[in-house]
Every structure is written in structure tokens, then in C-alpha cells.
Amino acid sequence: MDAQTAFLRSLGVEIFESGYRRRPEAVKARAVAETLEPGVTVNAVAARYGVKPNQLSA
Numbered sequence: 001m002d003a004q005t006a007f008l009r010s011l012g013v014e015i016f017e018s019g020y021r022r023r024p025e026a027v028k029a030r031a032v033a034e035t036l037e038p039g040v041t042v043n044a045v046a047a048r049y050g051v052k053p054n055q056l057s058a
Contacts, residue, residue, distance in 0.1 A: 031051075
């Protein structure tokens with residue numbers, strides 16, 4: 001298991017064999033909140049959560 005998968009599972013993200021990921025609303029809110037912190041980029045947060053930056057900023 002890679003570090004990103006371990007991180008996502010620790011947050012309660014369901015990861016299916018097909019690669020589909022189901023993120024709880026709390027995880028989505030946490031990711032968006034992280035982008036609002038000073039000095040943090042949307043690209044960095046998106047990479048950590050395994051999404052594309054445009055998905056996060058939408």
C-alpha cells in the first residue's frame with residue numbers, strides 16, 4: 001500500500017478495486033479548508049488527496 005492510499009484510508013475514504021474512491025463529506029470539506037490556509041497551494045492539496053486541482057477548486 002502506498003503512502004497516499006494509507007493517508008486516504010486513514011481519513012475514511014473507501015477505495016474500490018476499480019480505483020473508484022468514495023470520500024465522506026467531512027474529507028471533502030477538510031481538503032477545501034486546507035486550500036484556504038496561508039502559503040498552501042491548491043495543487044499541493046489536490047495531490048495529497050488524489051484529485052485534480054480543478055476538481056478541488058470547483
